[in-house]
Amino acid sequence: MGEARNYQAELVGLFGTPVAENPSVVMQEAGFRALGLNWRYITIEVLPEDLEDAIIGMRAFRMRGANLTMPHKTSVLQYLDEVATDAQIMGAVNTVVRKENRLVGENTDGKGFLTALRREGGIDPAGKRIALLGAGGAARAIAVELALAGAAHIIVVNRTEKRGAALVDIVNKHTKTKASLVPWKATYKVPSDVDVLVNATSIGFSPDVNARPDLAFDTITENMIVCDVVPNPPQTPFLKEARKRGARTLDGQGMIVYQGAIGFKLWTGREAPVEVMKEALEKTMRS
Numbered sequence: 001m002g003e004a005r006n007y008q009a010e011l012v013g014l015f016g017t018p019v020a021e022n023p024s025v026v027m028q029e030a031g032f033r034a035l036g037l038n039w040r041y042i043t044i045e046v047l048p049e050d051l052e053d054a055i056i057g058m059r060a061f062r063m064r065g066a067n068l069t070m071p072h073k074t075s076v077l078q079y080l081d082e083v084a085t086d087a088q089i090m091g092a093v094n095t096v097v098r099k100e101n102r103l104v105g106e107n108t109d110g111k112g113f114l115t116a117l118r119r120e121g122g123i124d125p126a127g128k129r130i131a132l133l134g135a136g137g138a139a140r141a142i143a144v145e146l147a148l149a150g151a152a153h154i155i156v157v158n159r160t161e162k163r164g165a166a167l168v169d170i171v172n173k174h175t176k177t178k179a180s181l182v183p184w185k186a187t188y189k190v191p192s193d194v195d196v197l198v199n200a201t202s203i204g205f206s207p208d209v210n211a212r213p214d215l216a217f218d219t220i221t222e223n224m225i226v227c228d229v230v231p232n233p234p235q236t237p238f239l240k241e242a243r244k245r246g247a248r249t250l251d252g253q254g255m256i257v258y259q260g261a262i263g264f265k266l267w268t269g270r271e272a273p274v275e276v277m278k279e280a281l282e283k284t285m286r287s
């Protein structure tokens with residue numbers, strides 16, 4: 001007699017709407033295959049009014065975890081047993097991890113950005129001056145993690161003043177980093193002492209891939225590292241302008257791969273095969 005067979009896979013998944021075009025499944029399943037894990041990542045359309053039932057179902061299926069995307073990142077908090085400090089500060093969860101019978105909320109978006117900044121950009125945000133374009137979900141996650149990692153100053157540049165002010169308040173209230181607001185009413189000039197400039201708006205995201213933020217591009221210098229969160233297409237007009245000024249650049253694919261890799265480790269307890277996941281994502285985005 002051989003060993004007993006196990007046809008029962010461990011389950012994780014993605015809840016959101018719309019979700020059909022979200023490529024996380026390709027990246028995560030490539031990671032599971034590379035490590036020989038009998039795990040599945042299932043992309044599931046969940047309407048806002050069904051989120052509570054979806055979380056109950058997740059408990060019933062004893063799923064190991066899930067990712068949350070639009071429009072659930074904030075509303076899911078009320079259904080969880082515990083929420084990590086950074087995710088509480090942001091008020092948003094993109095990853096749920098089951099620990100025994102408890103569902104714990106985490107946010108890996110900003111941590112993914114920071115990992116890309118450290119590993120691919122080669123810089124530590126501690127003590128750095130940041131100019132951050134945008135104050136939506138991605139910007140919030142990035143600002144909070146940069147602040148918790150010891151950034152000296154974050155300038156939030158946002159079109160809607162109220163939303164920008166809310167992010168500045170979050171950083172000033174919950175972290176030691178100083179944040180200030182620049183309402184984005186005219187072409188933004190990047191101060192010369194900025195170390196890291198981040199586009200965390202959706203400008204440049206498909207379908208309007210030729211759009212560029214309203215910036216005085218000649219204020220970007222070669223001393224800056226310039227980052228975009230837009231994952232597809234990764235070579236945005238914003239990054240092309242920055243490269244023309246000699247700045248080092250980081251595209252949004254690093255952030256997406258590392259946020260997934262951090263989730264992979266939280267669920268499986270195994271170090272994620274980052275290169276395999278990255279290649280799978282790039283391949284699917286190209287096709």
Ligand code: NDP
Binds near residue numbers: 133137158160252256
């Ligand atoms: P939100 O809708 O929450 O926020 C959008 C932000 O962009 C707001 O600050 C908004 O300003 C600003 N904005 C949009 N259009 C303009 C414009 N024409 N001029 C000035 N400001 C503008 O979106 P998210 O934060 O969730 O997503 C933002 C981007 O981040 C998307 O491209 C998304 O794909 C990307 N993303 C990437 C991730 C990754 O892993 N690489 C992870 C998560 C998101 P206002 O407040 O004035 O409306």
